[in-house]
Amino acid sequence: MTDRERGTGTIVVGVDGSAPSRRALEWALRQAEYEGAEVLAVHAWQMPAIYGSGAMVLPSEAFADDTRTALAAAVKAIAAQRPGVHVEQLVMEGNPAKVLIDKAKGADLLVVGNRGHGGFVGALIGSVSNYCVHHAPCPVVVIRGEE
Numbered sequence: 063m064t065d066r067e068r069g070t071g072t073i074v075v076g077v078d079g080s081a082p083s084r085r086a087l088e089w090a091l092r093q094a095e096y097e098g099a100e101v102l103a104v105h106a107w108q109m110p111a112i113y114g115s116g117a118m119v120l121p122s123e124a125f126a127d128d129t130r131t132a133l134a135a136a137v138k139a140i141a142a143q144r145p146g147v148h149v150e151q152l153v154m155e156g157n158p159a160k161v162l163i164d165k166a167k168g169a170d171l172l173v174v175g176n177r178g179h180g181g182f183v184g185a186l187i188g189s190v191s192n193y194c195v196h197h198a199p200c201p202v203v204v205i206r207g208e209e
Contacts, residue, residue: 071097071098071099071100071169071170071171072099072100072101072102072168072169072170073090073093073094073097073099073100073101073102073169073170073171073172073173074101074102074104074162074165074166074169074171074172074173075087075090075101075102075103075104075172075173075174076104076105076106076158076162076172076173076174076175076190076194077103077104077105077133077136077137078105078158078175079105079132079133079136080175080177081175082175082176082177082205082206083136083174083175084136084140084175085175085205086173086174086175086203086205087101087103087136087137087140087141087173088140088143089173089203089205090103090171090173090203091140091141091143091144091147091149092144093171093173093203094144094147095144095146095147097170099147099170099171100147100148100149100150101141101147101148101149101150102149102150102151102152102165102169103133103136103137103149103150103151103152104152104153104154104161104162104165105129105130105132105133105151105152105153105154106153106154106155106156106157106158106161106162107125107126107129107153107154107155107156107158108155108156108157108158109122109125109155122155125155126153126155129153130151130153133151133153134151137149137151152165158190159190159193159194159197160193162174162190162194162198163193163194163197163198163199166194166198166199166200167199167200168199169199169200170200170201171200171201171202171203172194172198172200172201172202172203173202173203173204173205174190174191174194174202174203174204174205175191175204175205175206176189176191176204176205176206177189191204
């Protein structure tokens with residue numbers, strides 16, 4: 063019997079608090095319920111690069127605490143609709159796209175939201191969802207933002 067037949071698969075989902083990432087979490091939970099899989103909700107963050115003098119930098123622990131609180135609130139609100147799905151939460155410092163790719167190793171599926179940057183802007187600033195589509199070790203579902 064395969065892991066999928068036993069219902070022990072994992073769906074990794076990126077949750078950064080944005081509306082598209084909340085929709086990605088909703089989609090991942092529905093899919094996990096259908097497959098009998100578990101969900102790993104990941105929120106990765108990086109300290110912003112600050113140039114110049116006079117900039118105030120908060121300790122990374124403050125960012126981690128805020129991120130952990132935001133992820134827990136999103137998961138609590140959305141996972142309540144699917145109480146039968148086990149959701150693990152992970153907050154990590156690092157490039158969000160690279161963290162998601164790393165955590166998707168061995169997963170059945172990676173789900174990310176798309177903030178809607180496209181064309182020239184998307185080409186200039188890059189995109190977590192675009193990076194994941196091109197580098198993930200598993201299938202990727204991109205949940206588009208509202209038009």
